[in-house]
Amino acid sequence: MEINRRTVIRGAAAVAAxxxxxxxxxxxxxxxxxxxxSSGTTSAYSLEFDPTAWSYDATNDVYYQxxxxxxxxxxxTDYENLSVYVPGAYLTATANSDGTTYTAKVNPKGTVGAxxxxxxxxxxxxxxxxxxAQKPATSYSYSSVSKYLEAGHIYVWPGLRGRDSSTGTRSxxxxxxxxxxxxxxxxxxxxRSVLPGSTDDIVLFGMSGGGAQDTLxxxxxxSPLYEPYLRTIGAAMQDSTxxxxxxxxxxxMAWCPITSLxxxxxxxxxNMGQFASTGTRAPGTWTGAxxxxxxxxxxxxxxxxxxxxxxxxxxxxxxxxxxxxxxxxYYDHLIEVITTSLNDFLADTTFPxxxxxxxxxxxxxxxxxxTTYETVDDYIAYLNTDSTWVTYDSxxxxxxxxxxxxxxxxxxxxxxxxGAFDGYSRGQTENSVFATGLDAPAHFAPLTRDxxxxxxxxxxxxxxxxxxxxxxxxxxxxxxKDSVGKDMAWRADAYNPLYxxxxxxxxxxRSRVARHWRIRTGxxxxxxxxxxxxxxxxxxxxxxxxxxxxxxxWAQGHTMAERTGDSTTNFISxxxxxxxx
Numbered sequence: 044m045e046i047n048r049r050t051v052i053r054g055a056a057a058v059a060a061x062x063x064x065x066x067x068x069x070x071x072x073x074x075x076x077x078x079x080x081s082s083g084t085t086s087a088y089s090l091e092f093d094p095t096a097w098s099y100d101a102t103n104d105v106y107y108q109x110x111x112x113x114x115x116x117x118x119x120t121d122y123e124n125l126s127v128y129v130p131g132a133y134l135t136a137t138a139n140s141d142g143t144t145y146t147a148k149v150n151p152k153g154t155v156g157a158x159x160x161x162x163x164x165x166x167x168x169x170x171x172x173x174x175x176a177q178k179p180a181t182s183y184s185y186s187s188v189s190k191y192l193e194a195g196h197i198y199v200w201p202g203l204r205g206r207d208s209s210t211g212t213r214s215x216x217x218x219x220x221x222x223x224x225x226x227x228x229x230x231x232x233x234x235r236s237v238l239p240g241s242t243d244d245i246v247l248f249g250m251s252g253g254g255a256q257d258t259l260x261x262x263x264x265x266s267p268l269y270e271p272y273l274r275t276i277g278a279a280m281q282d283s284t285x286x287x288x289x290x291x292x293x294x295x296m297a298w299c300p301i302t303s304l305x306x307x308x309x310x311x312x313x314n315m316g317q318f319a320s321t322g323t324r325a326p327g328t329w330t331g332a333x334x335x336x337x338x339x340x341x342x343x344x345x346x347x348x349x350x351x352x353x354x355x356x357x358x359x360x361x362x363x364x365x366x367x368x369x370x371x372x373y374y375d376h377l378i379e380v381i382t383t384s385l386n387d388f389l390a391d392t393t394f395p396x397x398x399x400x401x402x403x404x405x406x407x408x409x410x411x412x413x414t415t416y417e418t419v420d421d422y423i424a425y426l427n428t429d430s431t432w433v434t435y436d437s438x439x440x441x442x443x444x445x446x447x448x449x450x451x452x453x454x455x456x457x458x459x460x461x462g463a464f465d466g467y468s469r470g471q472t473e474n475s476v477f478a479t480g481l482d483a484p485a486h487f488a489p490l491t492r493d494x495x496x497x498x499x500x501x502x503x504x505x506x507x508x509x510x511x512x513x514x515x516x517x518x519x520x521x522x523x524k525d526s527v528g529k530d531m532a533w534r535a536d537a538y539n540p541l542y543x544x545x546x547x548x549x550x551x552x553r554s555r556v557a558r559h560w561r562i563r564t565g566x567x568x569x570x571x572x573x574x575x576x577x578x579x580x581x582x583x584x585x586x587x588x589x590x591x592x593x594x595x596x597w598a599q600g601h602t603m604a605e606r607t608g609d610s611t612t613n614f615i616s617x618x619x620x621x622x623x624x
Contacts, residue, residue: 088112090279092127092234095146097136103185104131105192106147110179113201113230115277118219122208123276125201125227126180128188133160133197133239149239155195157619160239164293164622165197165231169249169257171220173301174476176205177253194615197240201227203256206475216478218537221259222269225290226278228260232288233279244622246294246559248614250603251570254300258579262540264291264555269537271527291555294621296614298603299564301571303578304473305539307464308491309341314572315457317367318448323460329505330461335367336494337461342368344490345574348547350581352376358581369447380577380595382444384566385433388597389440391606394418398425398598426453454598458569465491467512477534485520487535492517544582556583559621561592561614565599592617 090113097106109126117123132153136145151161158164171177179202188198203223206216224247232242247257263269269290274280279288303310316324317338323330342360350358350373361371368374397415416422423435423442432449435442444450451457460466464473465488474484486492495502496514503510521531536542542550560583564576573595580593596604603610 088115088117088277090115090230090233090277092230092237094148094237095139095144097134097145097147098143098183099131099136099145100183100185103189103192105129105185105188106131106134106136106145107183109181109183113227113278114223116275118276119204119208122176122179122202122204123223123226124179125199125230127238128192128198128200129239130155130163130192130195130197133163149237151239153239155193157623158195161241162244162622163195163197163240164244164246164618165199165240165242166191166246166248166618167199167201167224167227167257169203169224169247169253169260171203171205171249171253171256172251173472174206174216174220174252174256176208176220177201177203190611190615194619196615196618197238199227199231203227205252206472206478217476217534218269218272221256221263221537222272222276222278224256224260225269226273226276228290228292229273229279229288233282243293245292246296246618246621247292248296250298251301251601254297255302257295258297258300258302258540259538260290261292261295261557261560262543262554263537263550264557265289266537266543266550266554268533268550271529275527289555292557294559294561294618295557296561296617297563298610299568299570299601300562300576300579302538302540303575304464304476305488305535306341306344306490307473307571307575308462308488309337309344309494310572310574311457311459311463312337312461313341313367314447314574315451315455315569316461316463318451319457323462324457327505329502329508330467332498332502332505333467333494334461336498337491338367340490340494345373345578348541348545348578348582350545350578351585352581353584366448374447377447377573377577378444380573381447381450381566382442384595384597385442385444387594387606389419389442394422396422429453454567455573456569462491464488467495468509469516476538477531479520479523479525479531485523485531486517487520487531489517489521489532489535492521540579541582544579544586556586556588558588559590560588561617562594563604563610564595565602565604566595566597567599568601570601590621 096108099106106129107127110124112124114123132155133150134147135150136147138145149160151159153160180200191198204219228245235242247260249257281287312334316334320326324334325331346359352358356372358373358376359371360368360373362368363370395415395417397413399413400411416425423433426433429452430449432445433442464471465486466474469484469486477485477487479485492514499513502508524530525534536550542548543554545551562576562580576595580591583591594606596606605613
């Protein structure tokens with residue numbers, strides 16, 4: 044079945060099912076392969092994990108190996124290697140004659156907590172803010188992995204390329220970060236016979252761009268879009284019997300995932316930009332007009348997704364008397380999510396409560412301020428400073444949110460300029476994510492291009508407009524091919540989780556989707572629209588994923604947001620819960 048490479052919205056009836064949904068709980072993945080490079084010739088690097096090269100931390104009873112190349116034809120040897128950290132109980136080892144290394148084999152009966160050398164989950168961090176590179180470990184540190192190992196997890200730390208790690212020969216960025224992550228997962232299955240732990244229970248965790256990339260990896264397991272990239276770097280593709288290896292994972296922990304970049308310019312203006320009137324959104328500027336046009340375009344996109352809530356209600360936006368499409372079942376659902384977040388906060392919080400505002404940028408000399416609210420009523424009054432958008436019932440300790448404008452004005456101001464992700468001058472971080480060469484940021488969002496195309500004659504009547512901002516610049520970037528010969532549409536699809544989760548896209552059910560998800564966001568973040576994580580949640584549930592643990596946390600911004608407790612402890616507890624299932 045051929046995949047349509049254009050990033051377009053398609054009706055569900057036009058999309059043929061691939062017949063491969065999310066991995067079932069008992070799915071087994073093949074695990075050994077040859078070490079031939081992508082060209083078919085033997086590479087200088089082997090995919091074989093060396094069981095005779097373990098180092099040992101006797102104080103903490105940990106075996107580890109650093110710097111193992113996980114592909115045979117790496118584009119960046121300083122990134123495409125990984126480290127493995129294993130609780131000592133999971134291996135039986137003997138000292139080598141060199142006096143420093145050990146030869147070890149798996150001890151399936153060795154236990155740490157509820158896990159054994161055969162069943163231990165494998166956790167993989169994806170620490171790639173702004174889709175940056177993740178540097179591999181170059182030295183051993185127990186403190187950085189201790190909590191995971193003490194819980195009985197196996198910790199695998201891969202280096203991953205990103206927008207800031209281009210090489211002279213392969214200088215494009217996306218989709219290399221997720222490609223490398225998938226190659227690392229395949230490497231573990233390739234070596235499952237000599238490594239402890241369950242490769243059926245691989246769990247990814249990350250925040251911001253890291254949360255985005257582990258979301259993409261979790262949604263796109265075994266997608267054909269990634270195959271040419273994996274082959275180019277010599278990833279493990281088959282086992283010794285010719286069976287295809289999998290890069291699907293069991294679980295994804297995503298904090299504040301900055302994802303769905305294909306539509307993020309539009310959703311940002313609908314959710315936040317339409318309520319701002321300063322900076323690039325000032326009246327009388329072409330960017331102010333651009334903001335309005337982006338906001339008007341997003342509901343049309345949203346309505347074609349066909350998202351439904353848990354009761355099966357179709358969620359859509361409709362025109363409203365004030366604002367841009369601030370009505371309809373989707374709007375009501377968004378207000379429900381905001382209200383739930385506020386009521387969770389009221390249930391979790393003991394008053395007095397102190398609010399600390401963020402200071403200015405580094406070097407500005409501006410410091411944050413702190414205000415303490417003695418009672419809930421005081422706090423509600425603070426929320427209603429500019430307008431009354433929250434009502435409070437003290438008998439039930441619950442609040443009701445009346446509208447989006449009051450919430451955004453009070454709690455979620457737009458912190459990015461118009462064109463927040465695909466910048467009109469290619470100046471945003473995400474333009475570098477889709478670079479087409481060294482220091483060559485590129486446009487990547489067709490929905491944004493369509494808005495520019497439809498309105499550029501009007502924009503040209505304003506001062507500040509530059510013809511370089513026109514649709515021709517987008518079309519030029521879209522036509523360029525990357526180092527594997529793929530155009531921007533292919534790359535953008537690979538970095539769009541909804542491409543794999545929504546029947547509105549050609550990639551629907553052409554991947555193996557992770558079966559366990561935990562999503563946490565700070566509702567006050569100005570980094571992306573609330574609709575980003577809400578649509579991800581809805582798409583997962585609509586797809587049929589039963590285990591999606593979601594919360595958007597009140598009074599928190601772009602951080603590893605948690606209602607209570609700390610992120611590491613909560614993540615570990617969640618991994619424990621899903622592995623028991």
